[in-house]
Amino acid sequence: MTDNLDNTQNTPPTEPVANEAEAPVGEPGKVQDHFDLFVNDEYQDLFANKRQYEGAHSHEKVAEVAEWTKSWEYREKNFERTSLTVNPAKACQPLGALFVASGFEGTLPYSHGSQGCVAYFRTHLTRNYKEPFQAVSSSMTEDAAVFGGLANMKLGLENAYKLYNPKMIALCTTCMAEVIGDDLGAFVTTSKQEGHIPEELPVPFAHTPSFVGSHITGYDNMLKSILNTLTKDKKADTTNGKFNFNLGFDPYIGNIRELKRILGLFGIDYTILSDNSDTFDSPNTGEFKMYNGLTTLADTADSINAEGTFFFQKYTTPKTQETITKTWDQKTYNFRPFGIKGTDEFLMNLSAITGKPIPQELQQERGRAVDALTDSQAWIHGKRVALYGDPDHVFNLTQFLLEMGAEPVHIVVTNSNTDFEAELSEVLTNSPYGQDATIWGKKDLWHLRSLMFTEPVDLLIGNSYGKYLWRDTGTPLVRIGYPIFDRHHMHRYATLGYQGAINQFNWIINTILDELDRQTNVPAKTDISFDLIR
């Protein structure tokens, strides 16, 4: 039992009082946490005794069914379902809308509809980043369901503006407002006309029904609306010489910082749309600062005059990209600066497009990254991998795995689409390491459980929810994705560029080595291979 109070002095326990009642287990003054306490015999007995009231199935029956869930027969049944979703790897639209909105200067995300949703979004983002996330709601209830949400929005905008003094309010919707058909544009106009908020306050709004798409769709819808709102009438005759960059629903704020560093090395003038790196990683100075979005409204307004816009998540932002291409008449580019080849391609094109040479420093970094990969490659070569997540996230990971000689086998994407599947299929087909891979579009983590039992893999890559698969199948888990609730600080690292490749590689390789130690640590049995040097 570890007492983590290393900064305290133990006071000697007082003399125990003699008594007829059974003395409690555990020394006085010694604290037992839940993970120590409930494995004690007294609690194990308590659980066993409680079981008689539970109407539980026999242990034998439970064991039998547990085995059955691992079978091919079960897998087939599992894949026959058409209506039930179990453990999906996707969230709903407003989460992405709030996420992207929070990267803009002084911006208050506002969710129009029932209030419980925003409590969930705030909680979810906060749990991942361990950072405050501030957003408000219209708090609509039954009367609004009947009469519409205009009254709530007027009051909500007025209060939010007065209390929190935002420079922009980014409005999205919940299912409720969508089903009753609230007219956001008219509501915002009315709110302004009646003086609840100033006429000049930008209030971009996006319809983000949760029964369409997923969190990445909401990201796209909100970003498009913010850009349309802020760039209105800002198109100039000449370009501003800058380039815009969008990272999509990328949970790694380290990526934004890494990108900025790379652009700095190039000497490229840029605007990140949207830079929420400080939103999700603000310094503790003893003062709470509510707004930390780093993309200024002025830069956003001027983004329409950029030389071009780079998108790193093709399947997250199709509508925004279309707007920029068609309405702004601006060049747009899709790159995936992840892994070695993906980063190479990005840097070469960035150089060609901007006319600036690839900095020597990045070339050095590339060399170090390749060196690192080469040093450890033997441990990952031929390893069979299952992975899941958003389309672009999975795409980047798959490419990275292939270039290291790992073999993606089960690729699950709950919020998949056919274009993505076609593009990734081609990548897999063209690699000798991609031959055993199947892309499981629109499937969930309960499907993946069946896949992993029937066709086992060496490694699983996913978010924190992967820990249930780790527990059930014993497959080591590398946590890359969103959300990561049960490990700390992962989001601070970059997965982008050569530095990001090293980070990801570090997580993957050392998970494999940790697992090997765990498998070889039984004295006189498996510890023959408990090597000091690996």
Add this chain to the structure above:
Amino acid sequence: MTTVEDRKDLIDEVLEAYPEKGKKRRSKHLGVKEAEASDCGVKSNKKSVPGVMTTRGCAYAGAKGVVWGPVKDMIHISHGPVGCGYYSWSGRRNYYVGTTGVDTFGTMQFTSDFQERDIVFGGDKKLKKIIDELEELFPLSQGTTIESECPVGLIGDDIEAVAREKAKETGKPVIPVRCEGFRGVSQSLGHHIANDTVRDWVLPKADEYRKLPNGFEPGPYDVNIVGDYNIGGDAWPSRKLMEDMGLRVISQFSGDGSFNEVVMAPLAKLNLIHCYRSMNYICRFMEEKYGIGWLEYNFFGPTQIAKSLRKIAAQFDEKIQAQTEAVIAANQARMDSIVAKYRPRLEGKTVMMMVGGLRPRHVIPAFTDLGMKVIGTGYEFGHADDYKRTADYVEEGTLIYDDVSGFEFEEFAKKLQPDLIAAGIKEKYVFQKMALPFRQMHSWDYSGPYHGYEGFEVFARDMDLAINNPTWSLIKTPWETAAA
């Protein structure tokens, strides 16, 4: 100026930031405990003011997340779009014993993942198919609850008809819970709705559904633990205490609970209720219907534990009373030593709390046992009866805030500079950025249990490690500190 006057001035000052309408509405929810008052002088259980950043959730959160969710061997379908179930998936730490995915399902997410066509054509057909698929894939489940999300109530689906049809077909309970998020003003209505489904859909068939333990005969000491959701295992030390005093716990409803325990409940002699706010409804019903009395208890901190144990024991005979005294005495040494260890480190520290429907009052005595003083408290979704009960727990001059907004909470904290803030995850990092020590009081900050004697030991240690965390002294740079 007295503390009461001082605090009232503070409220006025904070309210100044609001527009007129907002100020008027919010002013009724802020107050100060006055010496002779029998309540806290605030309005509660009203609609949240739009745009102010309430911490409240919705009816779905109350029904699925709180009341039904912990019933471990049933499958709880988040019926509607994917989000609600996703965000509430595994977030609440209501511990249970079982083989997840086989005979228990607590940390899984089941959703009908509504698409546009389900909104247009209705989701009843899909729901029927889902229940068929659940039967195929999870044959050991003991039944299903259907927690409806906002769209379901707006498009006019008849989940009750589906539930009746499927219950008949499967021979297992299928319970429709109309907990759309727009109903009511907070989680609280969700608790009530869920309680009502137990009344209407479960208890009438309790005899039919019930599986009695081998040789079970109802006894004079049979009790139920009601409204302990087993956060971090809370219900287990509580159960142990009750068993040690000689009672027989025949149902935990709903932390680490099973469907069978829900239908065992009417056989008990007494309902022992931990969270009054979320489960008083069903206790009142069982009192009316079966003549089962109910008693609130508080297992936070040795003082209240002893008081509650004696209160419970007083409902029974001398044998139980004697055993209860023995239990209290047997734990005295441990409690004395833990207080001796931590009280000197925590004496005089001030606390501001804001939690759900019970803890804003129940945890106060645990702080008091450690020599700490609660200077402000309030509920996310309490009602008038909660604030009335709170009056017995708080001292004169305590600041009371109902459904506090982000703005108000921050301003109060800036002014009162408490040594600890105890609230939820959404508040935690706001205050930590202000260099104010914080503990989550919903999830126990991933620690716990906090109930019972073992729980108090963990609680004391946790409050100490939060307040006396050495990293607080690192926040200011040495050069800025030197210059100041």
